[in-house]
């Protein structure tokens with residue numbers, strides 16, 4: 045049974061190909077509750093695919109995944125590869141895993157407040173008034189309560205991303221996945237989003253963050269994973285990785301990003 049001591053997520057030997065292209069080639073990764081893990085690696089190394097496997101936007105071809113100590117039941121497809129065996133389990137686990145994307149993905153026809161309460165009311169079947177209350181608190185927390193009645197198009201990129209983070213929090217997730225949350229932002233908007241993410245880390249939330257922000261990786265995460273060609277090339281504390289002892293390739297990667 046899942047309990048507090050179970051890992052927030054455990055991946056065992058995940059393989060994934062798209063046609064001939066092997067994108068994940070045996071990835072194993074365990075995140076404890078409260079871990080903040082930065083996932084770094086060059087373009088095409090498989091970072092997004094890994095996150096998408098965790099919340100089953102993609103099914104792995106091989107390997108095992110558990111969320112909060114509960115193994116996702118996978119069965120073999122006739123054509124090869126795996127698929128979830130029970131849709132109900134996937135729906136339930138997915139609602140515990142929130143994903144924040146580079147491109148915000150807010151619903152443009154809904155106000156910010158409506159964006160936040162949509163899934164809690166319709167998917168989680170929680171009481172609307174309670175959801176509105178909680179959503180306003182979350183908007184306060186990310187600093188945009190005054191924008192609750194606006195549509196996404198009327199917000200800056202940084203504000204939209206903070207709204208997307210608040211929307212993720214409104215699901216009361218056990219695990220948060222971020223896929224390059226600041227990459228689409230103007231440079232002067234990056235800091236406001238990173239500050240919100242740092243506050244979440246300090247609250248003890250479990251976060252897996254694909255990022256190119258080296259300051260976040262160094263200062264906020266307690267662990268850094270470096271991917272190279274579909275495998276984890278190095279994995280350790282920020283000091284271990286940025287100290288340069290773990291991987292020469294990682295050292296070269298950081299030098300490249302800093303240029």
Ligand SMILES: Nc1ncnc2c1ncn2[C@@H]1O[C@H](COP(=O)(O)OP(=O)(O)OP(=O)(O)O)[C@@H](O)[C@H]1O
Pocket residue numbers: 062065067085086087088089090091092093094
């Ligand atoms: N649905 C798909 N169909 C075919 N190829 C795919 C699919 N998704 C990803 N790929 C390919 O898999 C490889 C890894 O993609 P992925 O998006 O995981 O990399 P990434 O590390 O997130 O890169 P980036 O830093 O550019 O976001 C890429 O070559 C990509 O083109």
Ligand SMILES: [Mg+2]
Pocket residue numbers: 091092093223
């Ligand atoms: Mg990616």
